[in-house]
Structures are given as structure tokens and as C-alpha cells.
Amino acid sequence: MPNTVRWAVVGSGGIARRRTIPEGIIPADNAELVCVYDVDRKVNVEVAREFGAEPLGSLDEVLKADIDAVYVATPAYVHHEQVLACADAGKHVLCEKPLGMTVEQAREMLQAAQNAGVLLGTALMMRFHSQHQEALRLIREGRLGTLVYARTQLSCWYPPITGAWRQESDKGGGGALMDMGGHCIDLLEMFLGRVSRVSCFINNTVHDYQTEDSATAMLFFENGAMATVDTFFCIPDASSKNVLELYGSRGSIIAKGTIGQGTAERMTAYLEQDNSDYDAQQARRSDNGLVLEPEPVNTYRAEIEQFSRAILERKTFADSAQLGLRNQIVLAACYESARTATVIPVPAA
Numbered sequence: 001m002p003n004t005v006r007w008a009v010v011g012s013g014g015i016a017r018r019r020t021i022p023e024g025i026i027p028a029d030n031a032e033l034v035c036v037y038d039v040d041r042k043v044n045v046e047v048a049r050e051f052g053a054e055p056l057g058s059l060d061e062v063l064k065a066d067i068d069a070v071y072v073a074t075p076a077y078v079h080h081e082q083v084l085a086c087a088d089a090g091k092h093v094l095c096e097k098p099l100g101m102t103v104e105q106a107r108e109m110l111q112a113a114q115n116a117g118v119l120l121g122t123a124l125m126m127r128f129h130s131q132h133q134e135a136l137r138l139i140r141e142g143r144l145g146t147l148v149y150a151r152t153q154l155s156c157w158y159p160p161i162t163g164a165w166r167q168e169s170d171k172g173g174g175g176a177l178m179d180m181g182g183h184c185i186d187l188l189e190m191f192l193g194r195v196s197r198v199s200c201f202i203n204n205t206v207h208d209y210q211t212e213d214s215a216t217a218m219l220f221f222e223n224g225a226m227a228t229v230d231t232f233f234c235i236p237d238a239s240s241k242n243v244l245e246l247y248g249s250r251g252s253i254i255a256k257g258t259i260g261q262g263t264a265e266r267m268t269a270y271l272e273q274d275n276s277d278y279d280a281q282q283a284r285r286s287d288n289g290l291v292l293e294p295e296p297v298n299t300y301r302a303e304i305e306q307f308s309r310a311i312l313e314r315k316t317f318a319d320s321a322q323l324g325l326r327n328q329i330v331l332a333a334c335y336e337s338a339r340t341a342t343v344i345p346v347p348a349a
């Protein structure tokens, strides 16, 4: 049985070149980069040379090559057609988030993968962050008590740029909320369970492009917990600390910067020692939290190794495809809420 998955990368010039190839595919224990394809010919050749891969001239050529899996890292508006083509060709496919631009597209991608008997994954790599996994462990152990409230923040400065696909509605599918808020929503559903209804605002507060540069969403969860997502394309990078806050009846976990592309940031848990001696009048203890420092994990390597393992172990379907679809369902409800200025129920599936 082979112990290495042979990978192709489509759309190799962006996040693939910066992160997923050098930090994920190349160092992964069970992956090998075979070929790359990018519509930008110069970039295509450069990336191939940089990482010792073969530069191919089209998606068709990629799908005829001797590969097992394709990592689709093209802009959101290309995901649907490319994932369908990969599935048709019998190739496993890991698609960057968001999984297409709409719920319908995501459903069709899942269906195509299922019909073809190939694995489909969504690259929601922030789940793999070791501090997020540590927070999840504490939550599952009940150390936070009843989950009450969470906040996820992911913002950056993204000025108008001619031709930038994230700034055009029919290419990005949305702005800050679709691009970055999706990660926040996905993490919240990992920590708190399923969202049942949402209320959301979007706006163009600073930048005058088609997609929103500002979004806040309030989420209500099936278990009664609540959360907010705040995500902006119009806050300077250095000003946004990308906080994660998780509150329960017995404690909290507060982090800065774990939501993002890095591997280790500051995360502190503030846990009640014992609820039996809990004194509601007690002054809030300051700075005596538990600093959470699990072994750092590179999130890009983790996602590639997990997907490769699933292929090698011949699993039939990857649940990160479901996560990608679920993400689209919650995002669609948020956009609907913003459009209608109403609270929108989120269907279970």
C-alpha cells in the first residue's frame, strides 16, 4: 500500500505558494508535490521551480497527470467548476475555503465527490491550531461549565485594488464576512456546537468596493450559548488583535492572534477551581490564569497530513466537506439577515 499521496496544486501563486506548499505539502510525512498549475504563466513556472514540481499548462493536463489529489487554491469563484472537474476525473480534492460561493455550489460539490467516490475536503485549517484544540479539550472536559458566550474577531486592512477578486461580489461571493468571517463561524461551531439563528450587519464603512468591508454577526446556538463575529477589511492589521474569547459558567479562555495563520500565540484560561466555594461577590481574580501552551502545530501541514491520511486509509468521504457546506449555510443566513434586517433561523443541514 502506498504511504504517500501524490499532490497537484491548482492556483499555486497565492496562499499555496506562501503557506500551503512550503509549510504543508513539502514537509508533510505522507505527501509529495508532483505538479502545479496557475493561469499566471510566469508564476506557474516560478512556483514549480521553487518547489521542484512540474509546471502544467491547464487543469486538464493536471487531471491527466499521475496524481492522487488536487489542492484547489484558486479564487472563490473558480472553486465550483474546478472541484467538479477534479471529481469527474476521479481525483480527491482539497478545496480552499470558502467551499464555492453559495450553499447550492457547495452542495453540488459534495454530490459530485460522493458520486465519483472521491474525498472532498475544505481547507478550514484554523481548527488544527493546537491552542484551539487545547481550548476545545477544556470545553469538552466541562472546565468552562455551561457555555455562555464567545467572540471571534478577524480583521485586516484591505484597500481597493483594481482586479482584486475579493472586492467583486460575483468573484468573492462576499467580502470580509465570506473571506474571514467564515473561519470565525467555523471555529465557533467547533467550540459551541450548532448555530440555530443569526442576526447580522454588513456595511462599506471605509472602502468603496462591491463587497462589504465591515461585518458583525450575532449567533445563537442550539445549546443556548451566544457569540459574536466581528470581521473587517478596514481596520489596520496592527490594530486588530484577532481575539478569541470563550466564556462559560465556570471560566473563560482568552486568546490574541490564534485566529490567523500563525502557530503559537497567547492564550490564557481563567478557571474556577471549585464551584462549591464559588462566591459571586468575590472580586474577579486578575492575572492568575492558566497560560495554555500546547506543542505548536503548523495548521497547513496538519490539514495536508490529515487529508492525505484519509486518502491512504481509503475513507470514503471527508467530514471537512460537510464543514464547508455547513459554513456556507451559516454564512448565507448571515447575509440574508443583513439584507432583510431580521433574525434568520439557520437550517440544520
Ligand SMILES: NC(=O)c1ccc[n+]([C@@H]2O[C@H](COP(=O)([O-])OP(=O)(O)OC[C@H]3O[C@@H](n4cnc5c(N)ncnc54)[C@H](O)[C@@H]3O)[C@@H](O)[C@H]2O)c1
Pocket: 010, 011, 012, 013, 014, 015, 016, 037, 038, 039, 040, 043, 073, 074, 075, 076, 078, 096, 097, 098, 123, 125, 179, 261
Ligand atoms: N486558509 C488560509 O489561510 C487562506 C489564506 C488566504 C487565502 N485562502 C483561500 O485561498 C484561495 C485563494 O486565495 P489567495 O489569497 O491565494 O488568492 P490569490 O488571488 O492571491 O491567488 C490565487 C491564485 O490562483 C490563480 N488563478 C486564478 N484563476 C485561476 C484558474 N482558473 N486556474 C488556475 N489558477 C488560477 C491566480 O493567478 C493566483 O495565482 C481563496 O479561496 C481564499 O479564501 C485561504
